[in-house]
Amino acid sequence: MTARTPDSARDIPEATVARLPVYLRALTGLAEGGTTTCSSEELAASAGVNSAKLRKDLSYLGSYGTRGVGYDVEYLRYQIAREIGVTHDWPVVIVGIGNLGHALANYSGFRSRGFRVVALLDADPSRHDEVVAGLDVRSFEDLESIVAENDVSIGVIATPAVAAQAVADRMVAAGITSILNFAPSVLSVPDGVDVRKVDLSIELQILAYHEQRKSVAPAGEVSAT
Amino acid sequence: MTARTPDSARDIPEATVARLPVYLRALTGLAEGGTTTCSSEELAASAGVNSAKLRKDLSYLGSYGTRGVGYDVEYLRYQIAREIGVTHDWPVVIVGIGNLGHALANYSGFRSRGFRVVALLDADPSRHDEVVAGLDVRSFEDLESIVAENDVSIGVIATPAVAAQAVADRMVAAGITSILNFAPSVLSVPDGVDVRKVDLSIELQILAYHEQRKSVAPAGEVSAT
DNA sequence: AGGAGTTTGTGAACGGGAGAACAAAACGGG
């Protein structure tokens, strides 16, 4: 939390960081469509954001556009990728090869965006003979050696909730400093370790809340009582 | 975006709404552990937030605590559940039964939190004989009848990116008003339809950004060049 | 019954992000 930005110190706002991958994806889409140059307006439309917000976000990285012209798609794409750090591959381990672990291991979006799954681990020995996504499921005991050998700094937790904290502790001890947690539990980790949480049912509950309100007040009109 | 809150108008801030499911889960955990009463401090710790924030969040729902004592776990749990709207079941359809669709269909967290998967749909006919999570995969053509018969208002999209917009359009036309989108694409929907997006690779990219910065400035010290 | 000790609920200050509006800069045409 204490963002030490010693001297070079271009600190990009967290909200902007969260949108950069969206811009990256939009730019990739434009490039595949044959577009070589785009305005902030076009790119913003592709990314589903306001053009003013887009320009402000990009301004934190530097001045990569040309006034009166727009942005060079390929050039900007590279600059954002470099800033995020996805110009090189990030080795990743996935722990917990249940339904969700399967899906994650097979998810092509990781590979194509600079993440390389180097190992799949599960505590259940009966799973250790399985081969998922071209990798054989290994024992959770191998975590330390795998992390050390492959210089892994990112771990994904897809275990049941009860196991998540223990897995996280072990990951941290092994040297992992970024964790993506799919288990529905709150992890406590030491300073310097980043945790991001994805909770499928929470998203649905948020939708349910709004849905419930819709049915109470259908279209801005309320039946006077 | 134009939040019409005509007269009754307890409008709960969006940030608070997003945390209510977390509190709900924390309360369920406490209840299972045998706790009947808890302070805001305890509950905040379980939910991983600040106690002041927790109290302010809860104050939007009403005064359900007792000063000097704390909150009755079961009572507060019910009040939050009622506010979110998960006291009754929400029927849900899932479209796209690939790896992720499989995982979602089997995810027990939906069932246990008031969401009932009523149908699994896929455009690929070769999948229509499969049975996943006790439901047989049906044709996407059946969407309208299923939505109408089961009064479905929430849809989940787990298709490839290219198909997502078409699926969303069809969902909206069928009467669905809340969409949870796992496909990596920006959906455009009419006003009155809520969309929430979950993007697995974006989360990893955000972690990668912070990870990259860590390695540049390991511990507040920077090597002078 | 009264006072000390807790804990909630909320008013107020603070910080950060979103959006509008504008100045700076590049291009193109005459």
Place this chain on the structure above:
DNA sequence: CCCGTTTTGTTCTCCCGTTCACAAACTCCT
């Protein structure tokens, strides 16, 4: 070479969310 047009980069303002701090209210002990 100069001026109008286009589009970026930035400044300013507003609003939402977070946090602090404290008064109100409840319990327990004497």
